[in-house]
Amino acid sequence: MKIDELNKKKIPLVKINKDLNKYKGKVLFKKKLQKANELLDRAKLPHELNVEKR
Amino acid sequence: MKYHKYEYTADEELHFYEFTSIGIKGEIKKVVEYSKMNIEGYYNLAFGDFDEERNEINDKIVTNNGDSLRVLATVASTVYAFTGKYSNAKIFATGSTEVRTRLYRMGITNNLVEIQEDFEVYGMKSDDTFEEFIAGEDYIGFLITRKKK
Numbered sequence: 001m002k003i004d005e006l007n008k009k010k011i012p013l014v015k016i017n018k019d020l021n022k023y024k025g026k027v028l029f030k031k032k033l034q035k036a037n038e039l040l041d042r043a044k045l046p047h048e049l050n051v052e053k054r
Numbered sequence: 055m056k057y058h059k060y061e062y063t064a065d066e067e068l069h070f071y072e073f074t075s076i077g078i079k080g081e082i083k084k085v086v087e088y089s090k091m092n093i094e095g096y097y098n099l100a101f102g103d104f105d106e107e108r109n110e111i112n113d114k115i116v117t118n119n120g121d122s123l124r125v126l127a128t129v130a131s132t133v134y135a136f137t138g139k140y141s142n143a144k145i146f147a148t149g150s151t152e153v154r155t156r157l158y159r160m161g162i163t164n165n166l167v168e169i170q171e172d173f174e175v176y177g178m179k180s181d182d183t184f185e186e187f188i189a190g191e192d193y194i195g196f197l198i199t200r201k202k203k
Contacts, residue, residue, distance in 0.1 A: 012059075012131045012132075012134055012135050014062075014063075014064045014068065014135045015061070015062070015063045015064070016063065016064060016065070016066055017063035017064065017065065017072065018065075018066065020063065020064060020065035020070045020071075020072060021065045021066055021067075023065060023069070023070045023087070024065065024067065024069070027087075027089050028070075028085060028087050028100070028111045029087055029089070029098075029100035029101075029102060029111060031150075032098065032100040032148075032150060033089045033091070033098050033100065035148060035150075036091060036098040036100075036146050036147075036148055036195070037091055037092045037098075039146075039148060039178065039182075039194065039195050040091060040092070040093060040096065040146060040195075041092060042182050043178060043182045043183070043184065043195075044182055044183045044184070045093075045184060045197075046176050046184045046197070049144060049197070049199065
């Protein structure tokens with residue numbers, strides 16, 4: 001399969017780069033995560049996805 | 055997605071992705087991250103530029119590299135990759151600014167029919183409730199889950 005055809009596929013073939021394992025356990029976008037948690041902590045989640053918040 | 059994507063690589067757990075944006079300002083390394091949130095099963099989707107000089111992420115910079123649709127298409131592709139491995143994950147995303155949140159909304163709206171073939175998409179309203187994503191509505195965040203097939 002050519003690259004152009006691959007590019008049109010919705011389900012991607014993911015190339016693993018072990019160098020990125022250096023990020024494991026880290027949060028790179030701390031402020032974004034903090035903001036997202038603040039938003040969801042006060043949100044009323046969709047009932048079909050409802051879970052008990054920690 | 056209707057737009058071409060950049061090729062990207064990922065760590066072995068598919069929580070981090072890297073690709074290079076190529077545009078009018080040159081080549082800019084981008085990083086996409088899926089972080090566990092306070093609620094079990096929920097992940098925050100964030101992406102931004104990797105500052106090669108400082109060797110750190112810069113999530114404030116406005117790149118204007120002229121390829122925002124292609125960048126969004128690439129990020130959307132990582133959603134397929136991530137949920138391919140973590141099929142029950144709920145992915146939440148919000149922009150670092152209102153402008154960016156609107157950009158995300160446009161990206162979803164422009165590809166809504168295709169996205170909804172595989173995902174449930176919700177918009178978070180300013181009153182902190184969610185509804186099924188409606189094109190043209192204003193949202194402060196987005197929640198995406200893979201449809202069960």
